[in-house]
Amino acid sequence: xxxxxxxxxxxxxxxxxxxxxxxxxxxxxxxxxxxxxxxxxxxxxxxxxxxxxxxxxxxxxxxxxxxxxxxxxxxxxxxxxxxxxxxxxxxxxxxxxxxxxxxxxxxxxxxxxxxxxxxxxxxxxxxxxxxxxxxxxxxxxxxxxxxxxxxxxxxxxxxxxxxxxxxxxxxxxxxxxxxxxxxxxxxxxxxxxxxxxxxxxxxxxxxxxxxxxxxxxxxxxxxxxxx
Amino acid sequence: xxxxxxxxxxxxxxxxxxxxxxxxxxxxxxxxxxxxxxxxxxxxxxxxxxxxxxxxxxxxxxxxxxxxxxxxxxxxxxxxxxxxxxxxxxxxxxxxxxxxxxxxxxxxxxxxxxxxxxxxxxxxxxxxxxxxxxxxxxxxxxxxxxxxxxxxxxxxxxxxxxxxxxxxxxxxxxxxxxxxxxxxxxxxxxxxxxxxxxxxxxxxxxxxxxxxxxxxxxxxxxxxxxxxxxxxxxxxxxxxxxxxxxxxx
Numbered sequence: 027x028x029x030x031x032x033x034x035x036x037x038x039x040x041x042x043x044x045x046x047x048x049x050x051x052x053x054x055x056x057x058x059x060x061x062x063x064x065x066x067x068x069x070x071x072x073x074x075x076x077x078x079x080x081x082x083x084x085x086x087x088x089x090x091x092x093x094x095x096x097x098x099x100x101x102x103x104x105x106x107x108x109x110x111x112x113x114x115x116x117x118x119x120x121x122x123x124x125x126x127x128x129x130x131x132x133x134x135x136x137x138x139x140x141x142x143x144x145x146x147x148x149x150x151x152x153x154x155x156x157x158x159x160x161x162x163x164x165x166x167x168x169x170x171x172x173x174x175x176x177x178x179x180x181x182x183x184x185x186x187x188x189x190x191x192x193x194x195x196x197x198x199x200x201x202x203x204x205x206x207x208x209x210x211x212x213x214x215x216x217x218x219x220x221x222x223x224x225x226x227x228x229x230x231x232x233x234x235x236x237x238x239x240x241x242x243x244x245x246x247x248x249x250x251x252x253x
Numbered sequence: 254x255x256x257x258x259x260x261x262x263x264x265x266x267x268x269x270x271x272x273x274x275x276x277x278x279x280x281x282x283x284x285x286x287x288x289x290x291x292x293x294x295x296x297x298x299x300x301x302x303x304x305x306x307x308x309x310x311x312x313x314x315x316x317x318x319x320x321x322x323x324x325x326x327x328x329x330x331x332x333x334x335x336x337x338x339x340x341x342x343x344x345x346x347x348x349x350x351x352x353x354x355x356x357x358x359x360x361x362x363x364x365x366x367x368x369x370x371x372x373x374x375x376x377x378x379x380x381x382x383x384x385x386x387x388x389x390x391x392x393x394x395x396x397x398x399x400x401x402x403x404x405x406x407x408x409x410x411x412x413x414x415x416x417x418x419x420x421x422x423x424x425x426x427x428x429x430x431x432x433x434x435x436x437x438x439x440x441x442x443x444x445x446x447x448x449x450x451x452x453x454x455x456x457x458x459x460x461x462x463x464x465x466x467x468x469x470x471x472x473x474x475x476x477x478x479x480x481x482x483x484x485x486x487x488x489x490x491x492x493x494x495x496x497x498x499x500x501x502x
Contacts, residue, residue, distance in 0.1 A: 179412075179413075179416055183396060183409045183412060183413055184396070184399070187399050187400050188399060189399055190399075193395060193396065193399055196388070196391065196392050196395055197392045197396060197413060199388075200385050200388040200389050200392065200417075200420075200424075201416065201417070201420050203385055203424050203427065203428070204420070204423045204424055204427035207427045207428065207430075207431045208427060211430075211431060228427075232423070239419065243412060243415075243416055246333075246412055247409065247412050250405055250408040250409055250412065251405065251409070253404075253405075
């Protein structure tokens with residue numbers, strides 16, 4: 027398989043999924059509003075003390091990003107599963123893991139990228155500023171694709187299973203722990219003045235590892251679900 | 254002697270039945286010896302007094318919890334690779350025992366933490382990764398029970414177990430680094446003193462005892478799984494009983 031046709035199959039899937047998402051833009055809008063609402067609840071629950079808010083900000087923003095990604099996972103494969111497109115994807119000559127990679131990247135653009143773009147605003151709400159804000163955006167930019175990658179494995183495993191919404195959370199959230207630790211850790215350590223580079227590098231390592239392994243595992247899970 | 258014949262559940266069932274009493278007997282014997290050594294022979298720790306003695310249960314349980322997860326993942330991988338039914342049954346049978354040891358490790362850890370650290374729960378790296386291991390065991394078991402189709406249940410939980418086994422070391426190190434970053438008060442696993450030989454001996458004996466116990470329990474459970482899946486009465490029942498059950502269906 028040549029390099030260009032590989033890219034064609036990935037970009038074809040991405041274009042298709044983005045088009046579908048644009049036609050039903052309310053789905054993506056729901057994720058964004060969910061994120062904003064969850065993040066806004068914390069000051070109401072914890073109290074408006076700026077020092078406290080600044081301390082919890084990295085954790086709160088990262089957990090909210092995790093939950094936003096989690097809630098949108100059912101949209102990765104379920105619509106295609108229900109209308110039979112997924113079965114065709116298994117049958118086409120292109121490797122399934124490549125098509126999966128395209129779908130996951132599209133999912134990240136729809137539900138991960140808005141989180142990244144919105145995070146400076148939400149960070150400001152919590153009194154983050156300067157370098158910490160930049161590290162927050164960078165950590166989410168590196169971390170949210172990993173969340174989509176790992177989440178796709180879970181989404182494929184629970185495809186068409188009863189109670190799949192809760193089940194996918196149980197499967198995926200423990201696997202998200204390293205990303206959460208490194209992501210929130212990057213922001214916390216840059217706030218503490220020791221720089222977030224180490225944690226950002228680890229986030230990058232997680233991303234590379236998940237790019238390498240997750241599409242393969244997801245494809246295996248999809249084949250099992252569809253056979 | 255052709256070992257591969259035991260990869261058939263029908264052949265493995267009686268073999269497991271013959272092996273269980275031996276492993277169970279060794280487990281009980283070693284547990285008695287290990288606990289006696291741990292509670293009566295091993296010297297009192299000069300820092301922690303008598304409360305340290307829970308390590309004779311705690312450490313072997315924690316070791317077994319991690320070891321069994323790897324064994325479960327290996328069986329899952331063998332099942333995926335060779336498409337062998339018995340391997341999936343083994344993976345299914347291991348999960349509850351592994352989860353039990355994980356829970357035991359957490360429970361004894363809390364009981365040890367209270368007198369030593371002054372708190373039932375500390376976000377220590379090992380405690381936290383053990384907790385996440387428990388979540389992963391729960392995920393494997395719940396994924397299996399939520400899927401009605403047996404073949405899919407087997408293979409899906411195998412994929413999850415394999416994904417988890419990649420993740421366990423990453424979680425362990427991430428939690429460790431996170432903990433050193435947040436380094437709190439007096440939490441240190443290093444007790445300073447070198448462990449006395451009898452302590453180490455008792456701990457190793459308890460580990461082997463737990464290992465033997467796991468084999469016995471897992472073999473008993475895999476027998477149940479075989480009977481359940483083949484929806485037949487136990488194979489070593491008298492032929493008349495089996496005949497009766499088949500007639501009744």
